Amino acid sequence: MKNKILIFLLIIKSVGLISAQGFIKGEYKSYQYDSEPRVVVKDEYTFDQNMYLTTLVSKSVLDKKWDKELNVICENNDMLFVIKMTREKLNYEKGQNDKRTYTLKKEKEHWSLFYFEKLIGKLSYSATQEECYFYSYKSNSEEIFYSKKNNEFSLFGTKYVLKNGIFYDQNVDGNETYKLKSCNKYEINYSSEGLESEYKFEKNYYCTDINDTCLLWILRNDINPFLLPYLFCKIDRAYHSTSYLAEGTTTYEPEHLQRKDGLPWASGNGKGIGDIISIKEFEHENPETLIIMNGYQDVNHPDYYEKNSRVKTLKITNRQTKKSKTIAVSDTKEEQRFSLKELGKGGEYELEILDVYKGNKYDDLCIQYLVVE
The missing domain is CATH 2.40.160 (Porin)
Incomplete structure (x- = not known):
C-alpha cells in the first residue's frame, strides 16, 4: 500500500472567489x-x-x-x-x-x-x-x-x-x-x-x-x-438509512430508491417501523414533491408486492427548517406524489416509518422508489 498525499482539483464555477461554504x-x-x-x-x-x-x-x-x-x-x-x-x-x-x-x-x-x-x-x-x-x-x-x-x-x-x-x-x-x-x-x-x-x-x-x-x-x-x-x-442524491436488509451477497441498500427498476430498499429491522431514510438532494435546489412507489415491485414476480410489507404512514421532516408532516401512503403499485411546499425550502429530508401494511408471507418492509424533486 503506497502512501499518497491527498491532492485533488475541483474548478471554481462561479465568477470570482467567494466565502467557503x-x-x-x-x-x-x-x-x-x-x-x-x-x-x-x-x-x-x-x-x-x-x-x-x-x-x-x-x-x-x-x-x-x-x-x-x-x-x-x-x-x-x-x-x-x-x-x-x-x-x-x-x-x-x-x-x-x-x-x-x-x-x-x-x-x-x-x-x-x-x-x-x-x-x-x-x-x-x-x-x-x-x-x-x-x-x-x-x-x-x-x-x-x-x-x-x-x-x-x-x-x-x-x-x-x-x-x-x-x-x-x-x-x-x-x-x-x-x-x-x-x-x-x-x-x-x-x-x-x-x-x-x-x-x-x-x-x-x-x-x-x-x-x-x-x-x-x-x-x-x-x-x-x-x-x-x-x-x-458524481451523485445526484445522497441516501442513508438506519438499516437495510442483506441476504448473503444481495443487499437492499437505500441507493436503490433512486430508480424504479431493479431491487428495492428493504429494512433490516423487520417491518421497518422506526427506521429513518435520509435524503440529501442536489439536482433540485428546493424540492417541492415527494414521489414514492410502494412495496417490492418486480414485473417478473408480481407476487413480491403482497408477500412483503409496504409503508403505510410516513413522517417527513425538512432538516433545514425542522418542519414536519405525516402522510398516509396508499397500498397501491401506482406512483404517489406528496407536496413538500409547506415544509419550507431546503434539500435535506428525513422520512420515518410510522406504520406499515403487513406482508402475507414476509415481514420485510420494502419501498421500490423514493425521491424528492
Whole structure:
C-alpha cells in the first residue's frame, strides 16, 4: 500500500472567489509494525457555496518530522481556470520545491488542458452516458477514466459501489474495513502484510457536476485511494438509512430508491417501523414533491408486492427548517406524489416509518422508489 498525499482539483464555477461554504478535513496514518504511525498526512479543503474547491492545504509527517506541504489555489476568469500548486519538501535540500500551473480553457465541447503554456490534451464528457474522457496529444490516445451506471462507478480501472453513503472498492479482497461514524464522518482501515493504515475524514462536500469529475483528472495520481471516489464520483442524491436488509451477497441498500427498476430498499429491522431514510438532494435546489412507489415491485414476480410489507404512514421532516408532516401512503403499485411546499425550502429530508401494511408471507418492509424533486 503506497502512501499518497491527498491532492485533488475541483474548478471554481462561479465568477470570482467567494466565502467557503463546504469542507473536507482528513487525517491519514500509516503504521509499519509499530504502535506509533510512521506517516501522518493532514488535509483541509475549503469550497465555495457551489461546492467548488477554493483552497487546499496538505501537510505530511514522516518519522515525526514535517516532510512535505502542499498548497493549491484555484482562480477563475470567465471559463478560464487557473490552478496554482506549490509543493514544499521541508526535509530536503533547497531547489527541490515544486511549483506548477495548470490552465483549463472551456471550448465548445471540451476543455483544453495546458501545463504552464503548453497544450497537452483535452478533457470531454458525456452527460447522457455519464462518462469522462481524456485525449492525449502526445500519444494520440483516448481513455475513458470515469463512468457511472446506477450505483456502480468505474474510476481509473477501479470499480466502486455506493451503499448507504459509503463507497466500497469492488477490487479488494476483504482487508478493508469501512465505517460511517455519522452522516458525514467516515473511517476506513486497511491491512496488508504487516502494513496498517487508517483514514478518518469528515465532509459536507459532494460531487454534483460531471464537469468536476472531468476536471479532477489533472491530479488523479496524487489522491489517496480511500478518498478518491468521494471526490470524483458524481451523485445526484445522497441516501442513508438506519438499516437495510442483506441476504448473503444481495443487499437492499437505500441507493436503490433512486430508480424504479431493479431491487428495492428493504429494512433490516423487520417491518421497518422506526427506521429513518435520509435524503440529501442536489439536482433540485428546493424540492417541492415527494414521489414514492410502494412495496417490492418486480414485473417478473408480481407476487413480491403482497408477500412483503409496504409503508403505510410516513413522517417527513425538512432538516433545514425542522418542519414536519405525516402522510398516509396508499397500498397501491401506482406512483404517489406528496407536496413538500409547506415544509419550507431546503434539500435535506428525513422520512420515518410510522406504520406499515403487513406482508402475507414476509415481514420485510420494502419501498421500490423514493425521491424528492
